[in-house]
Amino acid sequence: TVLLAADSPGRREMLRELLAAAGHEAVNVADWAALLRLHTARGPDRMRLALTVAPLSAGFALPQAGITVLSEQELAGERVRQERRRRGAARDPEAVLRDLTELSIGAPIVHVDHGVGRYLGLVALDVGGSAGEFLAIEYAKGDKLYVPVAQLGLISRYSGAAPELAPLHSLGGDAWERAKRKAAEKVRDAAAELLAIHAERAARGGVELRADPALYAQFAAAFRFEETPDQQAAIDAVLADLAAPKPMDRVVCGDVGFGKTEVALRAAFVAAMAGRQIAVLVPTTLLAQQHWQNFRDRMADWPIRIEALTRFQSRGDAADVLARMAGGETDIVIGTHRLLQSDVKFARLGLVIVDEEHRFGVRHKEQLKRLRAEVDLLTLTATPIPRTLNMAMMGMRDLSIIATPPSQRLAVKTVITPWDAALIREAFQRELARGGQIYFLHNEVDSIERMQRELAELVPEARTRIAHGQMPERELESVMLDFHRQRFNTLVCTTIIESGIDIPTANTILVNRADRFGLAQLHQLRGRVGRSHHRAYAYLIVPERAALTGDAEKRLDALASMEELGAGFTLATHDMEIRGAGELLGEEQSGQIEAIGFTLYAELLERAVRALRQGKVPDYTLSAEHEAEIELHTPLLIPDDYLPDVHARLTLYKRIASAPTPAALRELQVEMIDRFGLLPQPARDLIAAAELKLAANALGIRKLELGESGGRVHFRAQPAVDPLKIIRMIQREPRTYRLDGQDKLRITQAPLPDSTARIAFAQLLLERLGPPLS
Known part of the structure; x- marks a missing residue:
């Protein structure tokens, strides 16, 4: 008997499905007594497979009893659950905006094809004899749209203007198409400018800044506190950026007192020891004084000259500081926006650290943007302003979030x-x-x-x-x-x-x-x-x-x-929604994004940047036409008696519909089982249908419909399927397959009595039609 020990109930069910697909039957056992009963009950002529949940990192054999135990870690080659927990602990910037948990009745949401409407909640409807849940949206003039939960990938929260100012569209009108077209033009210009900045940075190349590992370890050891995991991750990311051949542009977002200054100190130490000058830009004279004191205290044992440039100094003292900076005698200078004036010269500037970016005006930021192409830039902020957040979310700037409070810290x-x-x-x-x-x-x-x-x-x-x-x-x-x-x-x-x-x-x-x-x-x-x-x-x-x-x-x-504690990042996303997400590169904090919403704008921009990088014309067609529809005439939903919380159901529907790969869907299934228990049949079918949709999308299938006695496959104008495969299928099985016009394949297959049979048939059919043409 072989006992497989999974990390969690969700992983156990995933293992059972994988084994079943390979033709192996496995039995759940809860304890040793159940395992021994299974071991003695079955005949000696065949291997018995059992599954259990146990936190084992390594297996073992009991030769005399004839039992072998294998851990999931040995089977998968990694500790899956631990990795998943770590990912969940971090605050994913994308997830904060894409999350639907905070949707309240009447909140504006965006449908890719129909524009901005108001969310009316989830409603249960019986369509074609099978129950399903639909998201109800109200548009201008009281028109309503019901979106199947399997298509929630087409829905996003609206953020771009205050919710009550969101521009509601009419169903069937052309205002939405015009808004999308206009946004696409803006996006093209923004993408070109972003790429120009990136190209300039890449072409100039940065200086690889590294400190001697032994000296750095000595400096780090003098830190009086233990680094939190987030803080350590931010430090590691900054040091990796400094050592890279291109200039760094990283935003470190962490609440007040969460240890951002230590991240800056480590970066400044590495740059100074590599022979470069550092400018620390702060919004107030008082903060400059405090930073100057902190930097001097922390680097007292090192040959690093630290100076301040503030309005508290006399003109003569300031002139002396400027002369030493220009002559290369000063290693670190800390000051207000005085540092951005034209008379300030550096001998070998390598790193600029900006504290509390939101306190600097647009003009100062433009000066920083020019610097950004040449030197490493590290921005520290407790609440990133919306435009900064936009850029970080779209990968234009790197983002590190310190969300873990220091020990013993209490919330205000x-x-x-x-x-x-x-x-x-x-x-x-x-x-x-x-x-x-x-x-x-x-x-x-x-x-x-x-x-x-x-x-x-x-x-x-x-x-x-x-x-x-x-x-x-x-x-x-x-x-x-x-x-x-x-x-x-x-x-x-x-x-x-x-x-x-x-x-x-x-x-x-x-x-x-x-x-x-x-x-x-x-x-x-x-x-x-x-x-x-x-x-x-x-x-x-x-x-x-x-x-x-x-x-x-x-x-x-x-x-x-x-x-x-650590709410600064979430607050910034609220700020984005209240003030408007804003022009990405312009001076205003509100603009084209208001028309179509931040999420859609971000997606268009992402596509434009990707296309321009590859030398192609950007494809701005965001439409349900690109999403395959799977119709199995069976309930595809998360039953409310399994998960009563409407917001939690809505979020899971959205995550299932938006999952990019089958592996992501399987991880989601594991998570649901771990959180809420074994999946009921309609929920299992919903996930299976989402996996079929991914395969159908890749093959250029517009709709796959199956019922008790067969169904139809509707192809797009140019499917990624070899026509010869379809012809061979029709020749070999003329009673099952026949063409119905140029773009439909009719299927006659009885019996397909339930969802299990229909899903198995659909999987086999898509395998026969694929893999897609390259």
């Missing part, structure tokens, strides 16, 4: 409230009682002193000082340093603190008129607190709900719903 508790004197007083007293400090953000310089007086009356025990950008520089620096040294406990300030110094004892922030801030900005401000192991609080003070704009309300709701 977020409270959205109208002005409530009692609640504000309570918030102050809770923080002061534990010896902490408070930020009170009031972003109007004209009335900030009045606000300070009101707070002093409300909370007499609070010792308050004011900080804003119009103060003399020395005075502002003095206030911030005094706050850092805990000489007072409440800082009444403007957004000057947005990218400010690290103060672990400040764990409560109150933001007055939070509705006036963008999502990225609010997330940044919330990140000013909670930088230690204490529970932190963020109070977002807003007018009454009725007075809020729709966008402001959505921003605040998104922020409140994303309390968990």
